[in-house]
Amino acid sequence: MIFSELYSAYYNTVAAILCRVLLGDCSEKELQGIVAERAFGESVLTILPSLKSGKWQLLRPDMTTPIVHKPTVPLSTLQKRWLKAISLDPRIRLFGVEMPELSDVEPLFTPSDYYVYDKYGDGDPFEDEEYIRQFRVVLEAIRRGTQIKFEMTTRKGNTMFVRCRPLRLEYSEKDDKFRVITAGWRAASTVNLARMKGCVHYTGEKMPAVTERAEKYDTLTLRVIDERNALERVMLHFAHFEKQAERIDKKTYILKIRYAQDDEPEMVIRILSFGPLVEVIGSEDLRNLVIEKLKKQKSCELK
Amino acid sequence: MSSYSELIKNFERIRAYMREFYVYGFKSREDYSAKSARSYDDERRRMESWLGEHMGFSRTPEGKNVFISIDSRTIRHNPLYNAWKAKSFTDGDITLHFILFDILHEPSVKCTLAQILERIDGEYLSGFDDPMMPDESTVRKKLKEYTEAGLILAEKVGRNVLYSRAEDTDVHDLGEVLHYYSEVAPCGVIGSFILDKEEADTDAFTFKHHYITDAIDSGVLASVFAAMREKRIISVSNLNRRRDTPRRTRIVPLRVLISVQSGRQHLLAYVPEFNHFVSYRIDYLSDVKAEETTPRFDELRDALCEMQSKMWGVGIGRKGTEVLEHVEFTVRVEDGEDHIVRRLEREKRVGKVEKIDEHTYRFAADVYDASEMIPWIRSFICRIEKMNFSNRTLENHFKADLYAMYRMYGVTEEVGE
Numbered sequence: 001m002i003f004s005e006l007y008s009a010y011y012n013t014v015a016a017i018l019c020r021v022l023l024g025d026c027s028e029k030e031l032q033g034i035v036a037e038r039a040f041g042e043s044v045l046t047i048l049p050s051l052k053s054g055k056w057q058l059l060r061p062d063m064t065t066p067i068v069h070k071p072t073v074p075l076s077t078l079q080k081r082w083l084k085a086i087s088l089d090p091r092i093r094l095f096g097v098e099m100p101e102l103s104d105v106e107p108l109f110t111p112s113d114y115y116v117y118d119k120y121g122d123g124d125p126f127e128d129e130e131y132i133r134q135f136r137v138v139l140e141a142i143r144r145g146t147q148i149k150f151e152m153t154t155r156k157g158n159t160m161f162v163r164c165r166p167l168r169l170e171y172s173e174k175d176d177k178f179r180v181i182t183a184g185w186r187a188a189s190t191v192n193l194a195r196m197k198g199c200v201h202y203t204g205e206k207m208p209a210v211t212e213r214a215e216k217y218d219t220l221t222l223r224v225i226d227e228r229n230a231l232e233r234v235m236l237h238f239a240h241f242e243k244q245a246e247r248i249d250k251k252t253y254i255l256k257i258r259y260a261q262d263d264e265p266e267m268v269i270r271i272l273s274f275g276p277l278v279e280v281i282g283s284e285d286l287r288n289l290v291i292e293k294l295k296k297q298k299s300c301e302l303k
Numbered sequence: 304m305s306s307y308s309e310l311i312k313n314f315e316r317i318r319a320y321m322r323e324f325y326v327y328g329f330k331s332r333e334d335y336s337a338k339s340a341r342s343y344d345d346e347r348r349r350m351e352s353w354l355g356e357h358m359g360f361s362r363t364p365e366g367k368n369v370f371i372s373i374d375s376r377t378i379r380h381n382p383l384y385n386a387w388k389a390k391s392f393t394d395g396d397i398t399l400h401f402i403l404f405d406i407l408h409e410p411s412v413k414c415t416l417a418q419i420l421e422r423i424d425g426e427y428l429s430g431f432d433d434p435m436m437p438d439e440s441t442v443r444k445k446l447k448e449y450t451e452a453g454l455i456l457a458e459k460v461g462r463n464v465l466y467s468r469a470e471d472t473d474v475h476d477l478g479e480v481l482h483y484y485s486e487v488a489p490c491g492v493i494g495s496f497i498l499d500k501e502e503a504d505t506d507a508f509t510f511k512h513h514y515i516t517d518a519i520d521s522g523v524l525a526s527v528f529a530a531m532r533e534k535r536i537i538s539v540s541n542l543n544r545r546r547d548t549p550r551r552t553r554i555v556p557l558r559v560l561i562s563v564q565s566g567r568q569h570l571l572a573y574v575p576e577f578n579h580f581v582s583y584r585i586d587y588l589s590d591v592k593a594e595e596t597t598p599r600f601d602e603l604r605d606a607l608c609e610m611q612s613k614m615w616g617v618g619i620g621r622k623g624t625e626v627l628e629h630v631e632f633t634v635r636v637e638d639g640e641d642h643i644v645r646r647l648e649r650e651k652r653v654g655k656v657e658k659i660d661e662h663t664y665r666f667a668a669d670v671y672d673a674s675e676m677i678p679w680i681r682s683f684i685c686r687i688e689k690m691n692f693s694n695r696t697l698e699n700h701f702k703a704d705l706y707a708m709y710r711m712y713g714v715t716e717e718v719g720e
Contacts, residue, residue: 001529002522003314005392005400006452007496009385010310014397040385041352042309050394057398057431066427069408071401074469075497077453078525082493083472086484095480101472109528112604114489114559117616122649139479142507170376173487173563174512181509229544235326236566240514242374245329246363253329258374273678276707291712296685297705298714300635 001078013038013047015071018058022070081108091126094135123176124194134199138166138180147207150199152191163202165210184210216261221282224253230277307345309352310391315589317386318519320346325516328370353385375513379506381486383518384495395437399445402427407455413465416443478505486510492521514566526591527556527570534600540590541583555597557607560617569617573603579621612653618672628673629693633665635686673697
């Protein structure tokens with residue numbers, strides 16, 4: 001169903017090569033560049049040699065092609081069914097797109113066919129008109145590389161006026177929220193889209209070239225005892241990080257995880273959720289945070 | 304001896320290797336049996352070819368370990384999708400593919416099989432020294448395959464069948480939609496296939512807490528969804544972690560449950576043979592075959608909906624009539640810790656949160672499987688004051704674990720067990 005050469009990197013690469021050849025006058029080096037960009041690490045050993053040798057009879061020895069039209073393929077039923085499925089998702093309204101050509105297409109799935117059971121209950125109001133408007137302002141500014149201005153209320157209740165350049169939208173599936181990653185703003189670099197108020201394009205004075213604030217990273221080291229299927233649970237749970245695991249003995253594993261410093265409180269909570277089967281052995285600071293939590297827990301005198 | 308290719312015919316084997324390398328990544332070559340050492344080398348080389356910089360290597364006393372390490376927050380597109388774009392094909396397949404769509408270059412062009420064959424011979428292959436002229440049955444088979452995929456339309460006119468290209472769908476304005484949904488929607492790899500056709504890529508989105516592992520289960524998931532849409536029974540192979548060989552099962556697929564905190568996906572299904580409901584790990588399922596439709600689908604899904612109000616995760620009542628387990632705990636919330644109350648509210652799922660006094664909140668829930676809640680309850684360690692589980696064994700287990708943690712971190716002196 002999904003695993004088909006129709007969707008393969010090779011077919012797409014050959015289509016791009018034929019497109020370039022149809023424009024006329026191209027070098028082999030240029031075609032190799034297309035392979036390097038669109039296909040896999042070792043594809044250079046196969047794609048051009050197969051075309052040049054006549055194994056795939058699409059390119060003549062003089063580097064012309066019998067193909068006359070720019071190679072294109074219509075969307076398959078599977079692709080249309082998937083598009084129809086996402087058109088039923090409430091978040092699609094954020095993008096303001098219509099898909100009338102899919103009116104007769106049966107969706108691959110509908111919202112009633114799946115359920116995300118552990119996303120947080122205070123996700124963004126994706127169907128709120130003002131939220132949608134602000135989302136589009138931010139997205140357009142990202143696209144154009146321009147600035148926005150907005151208001152937001154700080155944790156202390158003060159109103160803050162912000163002018164910045166949005167660089168991208170970061171979506172968390174767990175939080176079900178969009179955050180705007182920005183530059184050119186001293187106080188912060190990330191703001192929850194839902195906390196912005198009155199966000200509009202800023203057309204005044206141009207901001208000098210701005211760069212994204214570099215995220216600071218730390219590495220934590222865990223000792224994992226593989227009981228009660230802990231190893232699999234831990235490895236899957238932390239799978240979205242850059243990580244490296246090592247087996248120490250039959251039941252003990254060491255796992256190193258690289259994480260953003262800003263996420264330290266969240267990491268502590270996530271580690272605690274594994275109970276005594278996961279122990280922080282580095283860094284010292286993170287271990288102390290866990291110890292602090294345990295000391296506080298002890299003071300609760302849970303019987 | 305067959306030569307190595309970075310393309311593959313069968314996805315199932317690479318699926319297992321990718322999981323090993325991505326999720327675990329501590330096995331050395333020696334951990335694979337001698338018989339499969341060659342296969343290991345080939346699969347490892349393929350993954351290096353597809354994933355490039357995301358592959359890592361380390362030396363340990365046990366040998367060289369290969370792993371896939373990706374911080375999914377820093378990438379725009381799921382690199383594991385590449386595996387789905389590595390299907391092998393024959394020289395004839397690729398040649399015929401481009402020629403067919405060149406002949407049928409727009410929907411108004413309609414040709415019979417004979418006309419297509421004539422044009423292939425006369426216009427496309429004649430310039431080659433050793434033309435690989437496909438026979439009639441090969442071209443007919445390819446046209447049938449493309450008709451079934453919805454790429455080509457076959458229209459019967461008199462005794463002839465006229466073939467034409469299907470109408471195209473305009474996706475030019477969907478770059479951002481495709482980028483977003485190819486990462487967050489089920490079977491996102493299909494969106495990635497569409498994105499591959501587009502020249503302009505967008506980098507407007509990145510993703511946090513983004514589990515990319517489910518990419519390799521997209522084939523199973525798509526087949527399951529397709530069966531659900533048609534209200535069909537499926538037969539499927541299920542590899543239980545306690546068994547070495549998969550077991551074939553007939554089930555009615557009812558709903559996919561996705562976790563955005565553990566990286567797992569489950570299929571909730573009804574097993575007619577035993578008249579009960581079961582949740583299956585999607586990554587343990589393979590070889591899905593659609594069978595007959597079932598008139599009971601709607602009734603069974605309604606029953607599942609009813610059960611979901613008593614499920615914390617995927618732990619399901621087999622019959623829906625089981626005794627529920629009561630879970631209750633109170634947490635201390637100090638001044639300035641309103642975020643803890645917000646946490647309880649947003650993470651309570653099927654539970655209820657109640658304010659007891661200025662500094663105490665109670666969470667309570669009745670669920671089929673209270674053990675599923677333990678990891679979440681542990682995340683409140685530092686403020687749990689009381690707990691009351693109807694499953695006393697589970698409550699005692701929780702407390703024993705807590706004492707074990709005190710000991711592990713050296714905070715045991717004043718703690719009695």
